[in-house]
Amino acid sequence: MFCSFIFTDATHFNGGTIRWSPIDPYDNDTSNGIDIIQSYSWTYPNIQCAKDVPISTSGRSNANANLTCVVDCSTDGGYSNAPISILTDCISFNSTSKTLISERSSNVTLSADAHFYLAYTGSAWVALNHPLQSGLQWSIVTYIDLRKRPDGFINTPPVANFVSPQYTMVNQTTQINIPVSDENTGDDVRCRWSTYTAGYRRRKRSEEEHIEHQSVTHVYNKL
Structure with a gap:
């Protein structure tokens, strides 16, 4: 497996989200269209508000x-034959908080029943822990699954409105509110802490799982 690592120093990238949704959840063709939406947070003015973030900033063309x-x-449905870039477009910035938000939606057509994990990966994340550890690897991952649900349509994944990064004090309990919603009426939204298992950044369900219905706020009491 080939993995692309982007050396992203902590002075400009603050994380983000990758989400997707089917264009027609009831599509029965041999291929299905989806929208992949990338949203990222950057440090302003290290990164300039423009199209094609971050390469539109001087010195970051590579x-x-x-x-x-x-x-x-x-089972990626042909995605790897025509991958999309991580480039996004600035939608807002705040000079006081020194933050910039960029986003881009890309239309992708995949074979029916495709299911795979898609990621933006890199290294050199901001130094963390105590004592500080630098050069940490990171990944922003989404799971795309175009297989039909038992009730006959492609699931639209829930959305978590979460601002990155979140900071906490060492050895101090911290409460973080994560608002989540689901387009599929009646679905349960399940949030959990991941635990490491063998394999490339694989995660399994943790022993503690919080289950609520859509459009609720989940409160986690530990990190």
Whole structure:
């Protein structure tokens, strides 16, 4: 498996989200269209508000890369033949908080029943822990699954409105509110802490799982 690593120093990238939704959840063709939406947070003015963030900022012309399949790539529905880039467009910035938000939606057509993990990966994350550890690897991952649900349509994943990064004090309990919602009426939204298992950044369900219905706020009492 080939993995693309982007050396992103902590002075400009603050994380973000990758989400997707089917264009027609009831599509029965041999291929299905989806929208992949990338939203990222950057440090302003280290990164300038423009199109094609971050390469539109002077000195970062080589910072482009593609979202890559990292797990279950044999069933990626042809994504790896025509991957999309991590470039996004500035939608807002705040000079006081020194933050910039960029976003881009890309239309992708995949084979029906495709299912795989798609990621933006990199290294050199901001130093963390105590004592500080630098050069940490990071990944922003989404799971795309175009297989039909038992009730006959493609699921639209829930959305978590979460601002990155979140800071906490060492050895101090911190409460973080994560508002989540689901377009599929009646679905349960399940949030959980991941735990490491063998394999490329694989995660399994943790022993503690918080289950609520859509459009609720989940409160986690530990990190």
